Amino acid sequence: MSDAAARETLALLDGHSLAYRAFFALPEDLATSTGQLTNAVYGFSTMLVKLLTEHHPDRVAVMFDQGRPTQRLEVLPDYKGHREETPDALRSQLPLIDEVLDALAIPRVSREDTEADDLIAAYARQAVGADMEVLVVTGDRDAFQVVDDHVRVLYTRRGVTDTVLMDAAAITEKYGVEPARYPMLAALRGDPSDNIPGVPGVGDKTAAKLLSDYGDLDTLLARVDEVSGKRGAALAEHAEAVRLGYRVACLDAELEVPVALDALRMGEPDLEAVRRVFATLEFRQLWERLDSQVLRPATAQAGASLDDVAVERAGPGDLAGWIAARRAEAEIAVVAQVAGHRPHRRLTAVGLAGDEAVAVAAELDELAEQDRAALGELLADPNRPLVVHGAKGLRHGAGGWGWSLAGVVLDVELAAYLCQPQERVYDLEALARHRLGVELAGDTEDAGQLALDVAADRQRVGLAAHALDRLVPTVRADLAEREQLALHDEVELPLTPVLARMEAAGIAVDLAVLEDLAGSLGSRVDALRAEIHSLAGREFNPDSPKQLQQVLFDELGLPKTKRIQTGYSTDAQALAPIADPHPVVERLLDYRE
Incomplete structure (x- = not known):
């Protein structure tokens, strides 16, 4: 063996x-x-x-x-x-x-x-x-x-x-018994969960001792007259019940x-179905653990990657030629790598894919002026349909070169949000993994971040553009299935340049007013905390549910609220109905606000 x-x-x-x-x-x-x-x-x-x-x-x-x-x-x-x-x-x-x-x-x-x-x-x-x-x-x-x-x-x-x-x-x-004799022990002891009666007064230790002395149930019941005292009498009285209990306890x-x-083997998981189920159930942390420790390693082990996808690494003069070779009506997937803080960002590398061409990637500082001019014209042309992931970020990055962004027809990040608004992240890497079953981040230490941030090399940005291009049909199908195409095309996408301009303009803040507000609120909180301590008769941390339970229900004897896993609920909704019996509750509710 x-x-x-x-x-x-x-x-x-x-x-x-x-x-x-x-x-x-x-x-x-x-x-x-x-x-x-x-x-x-x-x-x-x-x-x-x-x-x-x-x-x-x-x-x-x-x-x-x-x-x-x-x-x-x-x-x-x-x-x-x-x-x-x-x-x-x-x-x-x-x-x-x-x-x-x-x-x-x-x-x-x-x-x-x-x-x-x-x-x-x-x-x-x-x-x-x-x-x-x-x-x-x-x-x-x-x-x-x-x-x-x-x-x-x-x-x-x-x-x-x-x-x-x-x-x-x-x-x-x-x-006290080996596994094979466990049903015998259960028959003697009884099992309340299965309604197996057992013998009154016989527990695990007694049952194990009897089986140790007599070997098995049949021998014990055949020689029950040898068991002295009340135990022997109980065994004799309940012998038939023990026999029946043993029969139902045996599997x-x-x-x-x-x-x-x-x-009996786990098949190929439907990654999109798994993600959808866990998103619907709102199991975010559980999904992240399953995804990172089970699904993602399985995908990688299966060899699902983009490592064999060709990417043209553009040198001076190459990017302008790639753009000129594309049909004017063909959708171009654009993935950009950016540097700086929003809104002061600047494109550092770009990947382009589409029109059934090999994806191209380039670092902007290495390009000729004609390449950068061609890229700026592509982004600014309202008649050149573009597919992006994060139109606002691309708009800020293009603005760092003095370019505008005009031809976006699909924002995959935005579309993913419209289809699954309960999700927390919509990065390109995760979308590629779950929708296409491929990995963008490979074994890099930054796996899990936005694909355009996982590596600085042009190959990675080109692969991301290739994946973005492949995502277009499935994302559009999802929008159509959920009847969200019009929402994307007519409301959300036209709103992105407005939001980008708002981010660029920023918000005026009166620091003096905020400092005065912080001071007055802080004083109010301190006063409420002191009043709560006075009403409770001692100091404690009103932000601690455990301490609050002890004060309210054990020391003050207030009516208990809804039972929860850690005791009794102390949230505002649970405390409101018991505000009348003691003034400390009302002060606590004021403190919570």
Whole structure:
């Protein structure tokens, strides 16, 4: 058998277990700006990203419960009978979890009237037989029974991020039995989550001691008369319940699986779909982690780059010739490298692409006067259609040479904002990665910055222009699909020169007035803080939610507000309804303003 390090690792996730854990662990008010609850899908996605970034499985799939576990219900009619129906707030998020998985091309597997942990047991058995390592991700301890030399469990203890990696040694140390006998221990101890009754008064340690003394459940129950005292009497009384509990606690590793083992692998993620889903759910930080640590490295590993794209490096006289050779009606993609602070900026290098020509790049200080004149005329000609990324910045940079900018027909940065206004950045590098599946920054230390800033050489600027030219069809299609073309063409784009002129003109500021205002506000804040301390009876930091909770709810005994993950809410909306019982609340609200 091959060495473990050389084996492929298959990660099997219990979808419903992780979704439930996330839903009940994270704040109920975790939602998007449109009101869509996201605590379950956020927690699930966090666990998924944690798995992909920290454990790097070769294969991954998510198992889901489907229907009623009829076989277990036939054995134990009250199996999970105490559980309430899935809350609507959680049920509404399950399709969102499906969207996340589908965008990432991660298989979802379910089987009629089957629980996810049975599927996990069956696939784990097959995977070990196929010479794989298996990592089970779940909050259900039933999965401990499948652990062996090649199967481990990443167990979520609390929430979804507090995890512990359980191998055979860890399970034996914690529960006193090896993994294969864990269902026996569960049958004796009972499992409230599954409504398995167990034996009254028997916990983990007692169950482990009994199994250690008698070897297995059948032997223990056959010799129950040897167990003295109340414990023996309880075992005898509940022997049948223990037998039934053991039957439902055992997972069905021989189950016929609905999807072949070989299909349980992550496919090629739809980068645009992933970005769109995470943007819609407003998972910005989670997206950045997934993008930088999973998607971007995968793209780079797949060899998706522009390194093989030809770029003409223009010397004196070359740029004017390239521009003259282009058709007057052809759209030209323009990427500029600039220096200086807005609005006092100046073009230092430029990349041009379009008209099915090889992209060209040049540093302006190295060009002949005729090249710079041709570039200035191209930018200023209202009849030469230009595609840019950041029209304002290009306008400022051109102004540093005394040129104007007139022919812009598409600003890709602006269009990206119109299509996805909830995003935080719209740099060319990210757009190329997610829309085209290519890298502009390569392995440079500045990866993640605007493509025209990642390197000073002309090759990089030319590649950026090439990518910008390739982005045009997909960006225009997005605008059309969202019915935003008119907004871009008739409102936003014509507004950019106005905004650029405003930035160039600046704003007049009366420093003396601002200093007087700062002084008066500072005095007011100091006075309010002193009044708050006097009303509370002691000094504390009113900007600290933890200290504020202690003063308001523990010391002053005010009515508790909405429950949150860190205690009780102290935001203005939560405090307003309890302003009457004590004057300190009103002063706090004034202080917050």
